[in-house]
Amino acid sequence: MARLSLQGITVRYPSAQEPALADLDLTAADGQFVVVSGALRSGKSTLLRVVAGQETPATGRVLIGGVDVTGLPPQDRDAVLVFQNYALYPHMDVRENMSFALRVAGVPEAERLDRVHEAARLLDLHAQLSWSPEDLTGPQRQQVALARAVVRRPAVLLMDDPLAALPPELKDHTAGLIRSLARTLSVTTLYATAEPGPVASVADRRLRLDSGRLREDTAVS
Incomplete structure (x- = not known):
C-alpha cells in the first residue's frame, strides 16, 4: 500500500497556449480507488503519465509512499500504467503473458505461479491460462x-x-472486477475516464479535471 501525492504539478506542451496541468495538487490515500473524469484534453491522461514517469512536469513533485520519485525513471517508481490498447504478446499464451514481466525481474517460478493464479482467480481467467491471445x-x-x-x-x-x-x-x-481486484490487493488506483459511468459506482473518490485544473473532489460514502 502507498499514499500518492502530487504537489504543484504543472505540465506545458510547446504547441499549446494553456498548460495541460496547472499547479495541480492531488492526494490519494493508501489503497484508495480514485476515478478521475474529464473531457478530451482536460489533463487526465497527462496526470497518469506524470505519475508513471512518462511525462516530466515543469514544476512540482510526485511522491509515492512518501518518497519523492519525480526524477526517477518509470521502471523505478513502482507504478504501472494500463492503457486501452492491451498489446498482448501474440507468441505467448495467457499464463506467459501474465508472468513475463515477473520472469524478467527475476521473481522465482513458484512465486510467479502464485501471483498468476491469484490474478486469474480475481479476473475470471483460470480457464483461459493456456489459451493464445488470438x-x-x-x-x-x-x-x-x-x-x-x-x-x-x-x-x-x-x-x-x-x-x-x-x-x-x-x-x-x-468495473466490478477491477474494483474487487484493487481492494483485494490494497493497491492505490487512479482510473482516468471521459465517462465515469460504471466505475463511478465502485469509486472511493471521484475527481473531475477541466483545463488541467481540479474542479471537483467528491468522497463516496
Whole structure:
C-alpha cells in the first residue's frame, strides 16, 4: 500500500497556449480507488503519465509512499500504467503473458505461479491460462492486460480508461472486477475516464479535471 501525492504539478506542451496541468495538487490515500473524469484534453491522461514517469512536469513533485520519485525513471517508481490498447504478446499464451514481466525481474517460478493464479482467480481467467491471445475475446484480452499489470503488485495502479472499448453489457461486470481486484490487493488506483459511468459506482473518490485544473473532489460514502 502507498499514499500518492502530487504537489504543484504543472505540465506545458510547446504547441499549446494553456498548460495541460496547472499547479495541480492531488492526494490519494493508501489503497484508495480514485476515478478521475474529464473531457478530451482536460489533463487526465497527462496526470497518469506524470505519475508513471512518462511525462516530466515543469514544476512540482510526485511522491509515492512518501518518497519523492519525480526524477526517477518509470521502471523505478513502482507504478504501472494500463492503457486501452492491451498489446498482448501474440507468441505467448495467457499464463506467459501474465508472468513475463515477473520472469524478467527475476521473481522465482513458484512465486510467479502464485501471483498468476491469484490474478486469474480475481479476473475470471483460470480457464483461459493456456489459451493464445488470438483465442480470446476483446474483453478477455483486456482482462489479461489488467492481470499482467497487477501480478507485478505495484504500489500504484494507473488505468487510462481500459473499459472504453468494451460493449455496454460488459462494462459493469468488468468495473466490478477491477474494483474487487484493487481492494483485494490494497493497491492505490487512479482510473482516468471521459465517462465515469460504471466505475463511478465502485469509486472511493471521484475527481473531475477541466483545463488541467481540479474542479471537483467528491468522497463516496
